[in-house]
Amino acid sequence: MDTIIKDVLHPTLGRVNVILEGNKIKRVTTDYITDSEQRYEFIDGEGYVMFPSFVDGHAHIDKTVYGLDWYVNDVGYERIDRIVNERDRRARINFNYFEQASRYIELSLKLGVLHMRSHVDIDTQHKLKGLEQVLEARKKYKDLFDLQIVAFPQSGLMVRPGTYELMDEALRMGADVVGGIDPAWIDRDPKGSIDAIFKLAEKHNKPVDIHIHESGDLGAFDLELIIEKTIAMGMQGRVSISHAFCLGMPNDKVTKPLKEKIKNANINIINCYQAYLPAVPPLKELMEMGINIAGGNDDMRDMWTPYGTGDILERMQLISMKNGFRRDEDLELSMTACTFNGAKVMGLENYGIDEGCNANFVLVKGRTISECIVTCPSDRIVFRNGKIIARYGENLF
Amino acid sequence: MDTIIKDVLHPTLGRVNVILEGNKIKRVTTDYITDSEQRYEFIDGEGYVMFPSFVDGHAHIDKTVYGLDWYVNDVGYERIDRIVNERDRRARINFNYFEQASRYIELSLKLGVLHMRSHVDIDTQHKLKGLEQVLEARKKYKDLFDLQIVAFPQSGLMVRPGTYELMDEALRMGADVVGGIDPAWIDRDPKGSIDAIFKLAEKHNKPVDIHIHESGDLGAFDLELIIEKTIAMGMQGRVSISHAFCLGMPNDKVTKPLKEKIKNANINIINCYQAYLPAVPPLKELMEMGINIAGGNDDMRDMWTPYGTGDILERMQLISMKNGFRRDEDLELSMTACTFNGAKVMGLENYGIDEGCNANFVLVKGRTISECIVTCPSDRIVFRNGKIIARYGENLF
Secondary structure, three states, X not given: OEEEEEEEEEOOOEEEEEEEEOOEEEEEEXXXXXXXXXXXXXXXXXXXEEEEOEEEEEEOOOOOOOOOOOOOOOOOOOHHHHHHHHHHHHHHHOOOHHHHHHHHHHHHHHHOEEEEEEEEEOEOOOEOHHHHHHHHHHHHOOOOOEEEEEEEOOOXXXXXXXXXXXXXXXXXXXXXXXXXXXXXXXXXXXXXXXXXXXXXXXXXXXXXXXXXXXXXXXXXXXXXXXXXXXXHOOOOOOEEEEEOHHHXXXXXXXXXXXXXXXXXXXXXXXXXXXXXXXXXXXXXXHHHHOOOEEEOOEOOOOOOOOOOOOOHHHHHHHHHHHOOOOOHHHHHHXXXXXXXXXXXXXXXXXXXXXXXXEOOEEEEEOOOHHHHHHHOOOOEEEEEOOEEEEEOOEEOO | OEEEEEEEEEOOOEEEEEEEEOOEXXXXXXXXXXXXXXXXXEEEOOOEEEEEOEXXXXXXXXXXXXXXXXXXXXXXXXXXXXXXXXXXXXXXXXXXXXHHHHHHHHHHHHHOEEEXXXXXXXXXXXXXXXXXXXXXXXXXOOOOOEEEEEEEOOOOOOOOOOHHHHHHHXXXXXXXXXXXXXXXXXXXXXXXXXXXXXXXXXXXXXXXXXXXXXXXXXXXXXXXXXXXXXXXXXXXXXXXXXXXXXXXXXXXHHHHHHHXXXXXXXXXXXXXXXXXXXXXXXXXXXHHHOOOEEEOOEOOOEOOOOOOOOOHHHHXXXXXXXXXXXXXXXXXXXXXXXXXXXXXXXXXXXXXXXXOOEOOEEEEEOOOHHHHHHHOOOOEEEEEOOEEEEEOOEEOO
């Protein structure tokens, strides 16, 4: 039986009735619809806002310890401490990637996150074990959850011989995107690292997504190298830079031309807007320039950080807060980042909440988009392919 | 009937039994206690962490629009835009301070926030109306909620003639603390503004709490003036500086001696660690120096900002995130800020969760303090004067 949602608040169209047919949104209308249409199931949408299904543009599905014993974090204060700690500890506890990825997916579905781009660590210690198990989890939930996997050389690509070959194999096995990390800070060879990443991308005809944590002028330099390489390889539109904190540095002379170049090379920016960062890319400015900037939860309850619930609505709140948004119209930009812009990064087809789109969406209790973002209610109804799969924080599939 | 809480996790003593008598914590013990003690009611504390009752060290109880129609924020981007917008709009909608303050108190009690220092606006447009009504709300909840009121010249003290006299009257009427705001940015006369504030403090023998948003060297200069005045007036221990963002600026040559002076003058720092701020006082460093630094929710769902739930556990999370805390022992510092350090600012007596303390505390579902901070569960049991006043987010009084 198909469904009619009555009197729901649509972000652009106002109060509407939404008619689903099969796995599609057939009609979105303000016309009166009688309840006597017997071939439909009616859902009362009054008091709910209709969001497109949430997109987590930057996750680490292979890292979470969610659902396990509480992980007491006593790790050192540098990034490399966290990398080494995690790699070693995973070995000691015989980490079950399949089970943890499955938990993360089930949690995501409850919350309305139906699409995720996740990095999966590829390193010479654990080799392809994590990827294999995450691929199994992806298979298990394939009808409900879109998982795009980035082969991610967390421990470095150039500095750990053998990693390149593992990355190559990972892409052959089914990883969708070539990842990378800090060509200078971690890989100690900016040109070499970026060349290697794009070589893999060319060989496998896959897009690129590189973590750039590097701040200031060093980050800016690596961004320039990536932009130049993107253009040289004709990969405009297929490259993403995650984090890109340096775009937030208070030096317009550097950042202004850099932003222009990013726009011209059609590179996506994906940022998670952690509160502690001294500088972050200015969301509103980049959007107004026409740069596609998306958001993600990044680490969620793992050996790196205790924070996170997997909820992308909560991430919209953090993104809004971090950008200093107070006006309703500004808060709504964070919704765009974590829905439409993320969908563009992932290349999702028929995404959205207009007629003809796939019927993947979330009804969230609230009077406005902004109220939903600041309250993050558990009262939400998640639709996948035209069917309710979760309600009030419980999966129903 | 008195109460025994069994098997609860105490932050410093581990798993304990807690015996209440009247409004006091009589014993905290690891000794075995038989359930047959018939004159006690038993509460199963297993799976809960015992927090001292939460202290909101910086609130604006007279501003919230919580519980009203959704407030669409379309205010300009400068602080003065927000000040003027709020002042004018309050007049237009005939804002009911008593009702809103009562709502805020009821919300706080549910969450375990039993103590609050709140600023209340004093200005020449609304005069003492807000204060009068907040005093009424304080009276209504006096057995449950400790509300300390700062007479706060939100629109400026020096720049709006007549404000000084209203502040004087506010302190006579029952405001507990002399407030102030940005002696340079708002009041345009650093020395004049600070002199006026301390003159009122001396006249009424009341402590001082000044908002300093001013950044960089200007903020540092105003901090110096406040420190000098504190010492000259012998008011060490009775002065608080709210926000003091300038302490986070990346210039050790300025901030290091300034922090030393703050410590020597025994001045409290109260910061709310909003995510968007480019610089904030480093919580851990100030604590390790011995400076009393407290936290608060600041604006909560008002005409300034849409954010906030009134939950101080959630504020502990934000404080931890903003300070880049990942280790469990670091997250616990944010609990100290929002409990013990806030209690010190407010001068609360017999505060804490040891034997002999007033039986004001919150049992929060979780395995560790840090887990409670990152999950902010609604499963919590609030004790006031030895009795349960709220459970699972519902008030029971």
